[in-house]
Every structure is written in C-alpha cells, then in structure tokens.
Amino acid sequence: MKKWVMMSLLLWASLLSTSLHTAAAEADALAQDPALEARLKVMSEELRCLVCQNQTLADSHAALAEDLRREIRLQMQAGKTNQEVMDYLVSRYGDFVRYRPPFNTTTALLWVGPFMLMLAGLVSLIVMLRRRQTSNTEASSDTPLSADEASQVKELLSKD
C-alpha cells in the first residue's frame, strides 16, 4: 500500500515539475529593439572595423568597433536614416570605412570593369569563332601526311 502511495506521489511530483518546467521563463531579447538591431546588423556588415585586420564592424569585438556600433545605435534611436548615419561615418573616417565602395569617378572602373571585361571577352569570342569559319584555308589537320610522317604513323600504330 505504502509503495503505491509513494509511487503515485512521485508520479504527481514529476508531472508537477514538468509543468513547472514548461512554465519556465522566456529568454529576453538582448536588444531592446530587435528591429533596430536588425537594421544595425545589416549596416555594420557593410562597414569596416578600422582597427582590425579586415573584419566587418558586425564581427569585431574590438573596443572601437563596440563604440562605433553603440554610436550607430544611438543615432538610429534618435531617428536618423541609414543614409544619414553612413554620411556621418564617412565624413569622419573617409570612404575607407565602407566595404561597398561608392560609385564615383575613382571607383567607376571597379564597378564597371568586370562587366566590360565580360562583354569584351564575349565579343572577341564571337569574332574569333566567326573568323575561324571564314578562314577555311587553314593548313591544320587537313593537310595530307608526308611520306615520312606516314611511315612514322605506321610504326606507332604497330606498337602496343
């Protein structure tokens, strides 16, 4: 009898603790405003950590990176747009702080270059292919073999 009482007590206790367990606290978001944090993350992934050896502001744990993230957060909370925050940083640290280079006369070659290269490559490809067709007098593999070459071929073919 006692055994059954004990076991049912235990059963109730475990059921109770399970329900208590499921009533555990929900983890709070680290940031006060997750939407703003998301905006901050996107922006800091485009910015350079200036004291690092090539890392984004989002990934760095350096002191200056934390300061700059804090500054950006404050400005965003104050209502500044992404463009305004970017202008603020660029006016103080130069274009160097942007991992996406702006499009201006200095960087035009950078942005346009790859597509120009592709275009040039494809154009010269088509021109070359066309030219191959017209120059049918090519003396490549269509010329007959000389007597020497013919005997060489025979020799090679008879080997294994």
Place this chain on the structure above:
Amino acid sequence: MKPAARALIPLAIFLVVAFFLYRGLFLNPKEVPSPLVGKPAPAFTLPRLDDPTQTLSAKDMLGKVWLLNTWASWCTTCRSEHATLMEMAKIPEIHLVGLNYKDTNEEAQAVLTQVGNPYQLVVTDQEGKVGIDYGVVATPETYLIDKTGMIRYKKIGEITPQDVYSTILPLVKELQK
C-alpha cells in the same frame, strides 16, 4: 590584331600589375588620411582633467592656433611620443591641448605626474564620443586647428621630431600670421 601582338597582352597586364605591387610595398594600407582636414573641427564640450567641474569647448580656442593630441594612460605609443611632446611644449608658438581618450582621471593624472605634463590643458573624453566625432581610430592622433576652427593637418601615430620641424612648426607659424 596580329596573333603575335595579341599574345603579348597577358605579359603587358602582368607588368602593369607588378608595377603597382612594387609601389604598394612602400605604402601602408592601414594609414588612412582624414577627410576632416580642411573642414571645421567638430564642436565639443568636455570636462577638464585638472578640474572636472570646469569644461572646455572647441569654440573657446577660436582665435588661436592649437594642437589637439589624443592620448591615454594605457597607450604605449603615446609614451614614446611623450618626449617629443615635452620638447614641443617648450616652443612658444605651440599650444598643446590633450584629449584624454577612454581613460580614468586617476590613471591619466598619475601618468602626467610621473612623466611630466606637456599640455596647456587636458580634457577628458571617457566615453570616446568626441573621439568618434574626430574620426579617431587609435591613439595617438594629433590635429592642428587654426584660428577660425578649421582642421589644417592631422598626424596619425607618433609625432616625430622631424614632423615637428618640417611640417607642424612651419604650418603653425604660417597660420599665426
């Protein structure tokens, strides 16, 4: 294009690249020029180190040609720069203002007492906000500001005696005319 000439293109491209690589060996990719040179110095109002109840603003310095030097007690390069700063302090035309960056008053004061104070005045920027405003990346960095409050020159890193005599001092004298 003749086939032979076309075959020279890869070599030509390589030689151009090699030239730039050579030039690159003598550049420092981490030395970033400041976009603030030629622009008005950002405004600030910061507490003074000697008397934290008093503040100094950038506009208090209008009419003078002065140097803003960022430093910290934890910054080792600043220590080696210190000797040059002490020499500079002796030159009458030079007005050195220190910006104590992300530091505590006690430690800053301790350093100045220990090695000497080259500054006419020191303000404290404990949060680093003014530093960000001035585009400070790492101490020491020094700004030369003219009478109208424009930044005329920025030195990133340790000031050497050569910097003083060939760049800073002539510029200071010219701006004071």
Place this chain on the structure above:
Amino acid sequence: MIPEIGHFSLILALLVGLVLGTFPIIGASTGNAVWMQLAKPAARVQFVLIGFAFVCLAYSFATKDYSVAYVAQNSNSKLPIEFRIAAVWGGHEGSLLLWALILSVWTVAVSFFSKHIPDDTRARILAVMGLISVGFLLFMLAVSNPFERLIPAALDGRDLNPLLQDPGMIFHPPMLYMGYVGFSVAFAFSIAALLGGQLDAAWARWSRPWTTLAWVFLTIGIMAGSNWAYYELGWGGWWFWDAVENASFMPWLVGTALIHSLAVTEKRGSFKAWTVLLAICAFSLSLLGTFLVRSGVLTSVHAFATDPRRGVFILAFLVIVIGGSLALFAWRATSVGRGGKFAVVSRESFLLANNVLLAVAAMSVLLGTLYPLFIDALGLGKISVGPPYFDTVFAPLMAPAVFLMGIGPIARWKEATLPELAIRLRWAFAISLATALLLPIVLGKLTPWIGFGLFLAFWVIASTAVLVLQRLGANPAQPLLQRLQANSRAWWGMVIAHLGVAAFILGVTIVKGYESEIAVKMQVGDVAHLAGFDFTFKGVTETRGPNYTADTGLIQVTQNGVERTTLRTEKRLYTVTNMPMTEAGISPALIHDLYASLGEPLENGAWSVRIYHKPMVEWIWLGCLMMGAGGVLALLDKRYRIKRNSKSKPSNEAEV
C-alpha cells in the same frame, strides 16, 4: 644541433636544385642525354633533403626547442603535440618550408610517373620545377630562415594563435598548398612544351591527370578553410572575400578553366594556346598569392608579419618567373598551331566560352582585390573593397558559365545546332524556372536573388539529368549496370562534379535567403525560440583545457517537446596569449545547422547567447566534396591505369 643540420640540409637542397634547374634543361636543347638523366636523381635527392629539413623543424617544435626563434614565436609548452606540429606551418618561415616541401613532393612524383614521356620533355619539366624550388630555397636562406637561433633562448614560447589551435590547422594549409603548388606541374608541362616547340594532344593527355589532381586538392583545401572559418569564428560566416581567400580562389577559377580546356586539347587538339596560357596563369596566381600574404601590400586576417625586404625579393621572383613565362608564351604561342576545326555552335565553342567566362571571373576578383592598392598607389586616397562588392559583382558574372554547364555536355563536338539543343533542354528549363518561382513561395520568401540562385541550381540538376537519361537511354536493351558502365569514369566524374556545383549554389542560396538568428539574454532554465525549435539554457560550468580555461554553456534543443540535441558552446581564455575565443556549439545536418554562440556574462548569472538557424548550409561543403569526388573519379579512369602488360583491350566506353 638539429636546427643547424636542418639548415645545412636546405643549403644542400638549394645546390641540388641549381643542378636540377640547369643541366637537364640545357641538355634537352643540346641533346645531351647524360645531363637530361640528371633530372630524376636530382629531384629525388632534393626531396630527401627538403624532407629532412622539414623533419628537423618539426623535431624542434616537438621537443619544445625555444632556442629556435621561429619555434619561440609560434609554440608553447602547454600547446598539445598535434598543434605543435601544425605550428610548423603557422608562421611565415615555416609555411615557406612547407611550400618547398610540397613542391619537391610533386617534383619527385613527376619523376616517378613519367615513363611514357620523352626524355627531353621530362628533363625540361623537372628542371622548371627545380628552378622554382631554387627561388623558394634562396628566399628562405636569405631572408626567412626557419632555423634562425634565438640567443639567449626564450624560457617559453609565445604560443600559436588560438584561432589556429584547431584540427583545421592540421588539414587546411597542407591541402591548400598541395593544390596551388600542384599547379606548378601543369605550369612546368607548359613551359616544357613551349621550349620544345611541341604542343600536341599527347602533351595534353600527360598533363591532364596532374592538373586534375592539383585541382582536387585545391578544391578540398578551400572547402576545408571555409568550413573551418564557419565553426571557428563564432558567427557562422564562411567566406569573406579576404585578399588571401581570393588568392586561393583565383587559381581555382583559372584551374577549373584549365581542366576544361585540357579536355578539348586532348580530344580535339584545339585550344592549345589557351590551355598553355591558362596553365601559366593558374600557377602565376598561386605565386601572386604567396606574394600577397607575405608582403604587407594588402591587409588581411591571414597575412604573416611583413617586411619590405621580403616583399621585394618575392616580387623580383614573380617578375622573373611570371614575366619570363608570359614572354616565352608571347614568343612561342604562334608556333603552337591550330587544332581541329569547330563550328560557331559546338561543344568546343561552349567550352571556349566557359574558358573566357572563368578567366573574366578570375580577373574581376583580382581587380577587386588589388583595386585599393591601385587607388592608393595613384595617390587617389584609400578605399575598401569587401564582401558587399564581391557578392554583388561575382554572382552575375558566374551565372552565364553556370548556365552553360547545362548546355555544354549535351552539345556535340565539332558541330551542334541551337534549335536541337533548345528542344532537348526545354523541359529542364521549364522545370528550373517553375521551381525557382514556386519553391520560395512554399518556403515563405521570394526575392530576386533567391529565385536567381534556385534557377541556376535546378537548371544544372535538370540539364544534367537530361544528359544522364539520354546516355543511359541509348541502348535500352542492355541491363542498367552495363549501361552505367558504358560511360567512362571521367564522364561520371564530370556529372558528379557538375551536380556538386549545383549543390553548392543551392546551399548558398537557401542559407543566405532563409537563415535566421536571435540574440538573447539567458538565465538557467530560460527558453528561446527560433525556426520552430526551443532552446533551453542549461547553465555554464567552468572547464579547463591544456592551455586555456573556459566557460562551457549547454543548450538543450527540443522541437515540440521532443529532445533533439544539446549544443555545447565555450568561451575560452587562452592563458599564454590572454586571448579570448568563442567555440560555437553546432548541430549539423543536411537539412539545416543549429548554431549557438556563447556571448558575455551579464548580471545575475545570465549570459548573452546568439542562436542561428542555417538551413542547408552544409550543402556548401557537400557541393565542394562532390566536385572533389568527381575529380577523383575522373583520375581513376581506365585510361590512366599504368599498363601491366602491353596488351590492353580497346575501351568501348563513351568518353567525355
């Protein structure tokens, strides 16, 4: 004593290298058989000498000899033995020794597996590789001696960078070096061919397996680096377009073009000049990478400590090797001759387009990597070119090449017609388009990038399926196994490698399009929710490692009440360097990765934790593995079997 012996061994290796690099090559042009025969033994002796030097350095690390400066800089008494050995290549000088060792491994391999190559060609190939080794050995002995002594000896070492104390360090650099040093073989074959004036299908047949093998190593090496960064750095990034990453990627792109170009040269005798140029460029980009890592010209997380003297030396070496080989190319390329003719629309022309597109892609990566340097050298200021630029430019640039991947293998050699191809592929096109539009809607988000990526991935899958079904459907009367075996391993290797590309694109598209993360404060017992999973924080305990102390956090993952896994994440502090490091807790699966990263301790015993859900991220590396497997399969093709007897049944396999 041992370091001095190692140093002496390197000096001897340099002298042997000088012999290897000069006598055989002169002998090849004068017809001096004795001088040509010097190549093989010289290569083998040099391998023994460099290998011995490497063992001496490894010994110094193993025995914690801090009187050797390099050991003192990169090791520590508490460093476990496996990382002490890996630390041999953890710094500039040791990694150069690894470079030289791997170069001599390839050289000695060529000396063994080259019986079917004429003596003069073999002599030239080995000599070229010998000359390259001379450059590296000279560099090491002059300005980068790994055996330099530290007097007085350090009491203990400065420890290996904690980020490198990982199995990835044991695996990634050697694989990578095997890859891009391996391209020196294709390079040497090309130079030998240009010097000898003999560039024919036989040359292509000889160099193809070497090139494929190097390409496989490079693919695996890059994959290993990417995967390592993913689990090591703590936020789930796997590619950063860092200058040194690009330095390994550019040879890969050109190497891929090269293996395709070699296929054409071997089969049809065409593209000879292209193939030679690509081989020169692939290795040149490897050498350029060596320069970029060590010269201080570009900022990179991978860069070794810099010294302008070293930079000048390597640059001079580059100018001699690359400039010399490109000049030789310009001079001799016209004598290479044309191969078989082909129509404007044919498999050849598609492969040629592939060459062009991959070359353009490689050049664009080079442009982006070097652009900040160009601008700075021209005095136009300082800019940064990072992931936003490369991500924006690279994908559209590669898209046409990926699209062609579906068409090329189906097109006939010599002549094909567009209408015929269009008819064959119309269903593949329709299916890819439909999937690209419908699947995102099912998954909950459709953006242009997602649609674009899915289209390309499914296009490759669908068109490859068309190709395979067409081949297998050729003789329906035969049993399936026989039909499978009717296609050569090289052909199946191509199928698997192409599907690997599709798997890669699929992984990248899905993870970038649908990944999610949360950053939360967790007390013991707190639950966070992400992507249908519940993450319960079990608390943090203090643990110790051999050279670090750590706070280890456990996070239990449940889904609808069912326990799935436990994520274990650590915040370590390495005692010697005082460097903190986060070890992420990852539960990998093909369908998704669950990734947790312990942050900072907060008040009341709470911790900040970042949790990520990364769907299909493992497909990125699965795709790379498939590409590598395809390459290995191609290498196992029957035609490369070393014949035991001279009689061999003619193969009736359909070849690539």
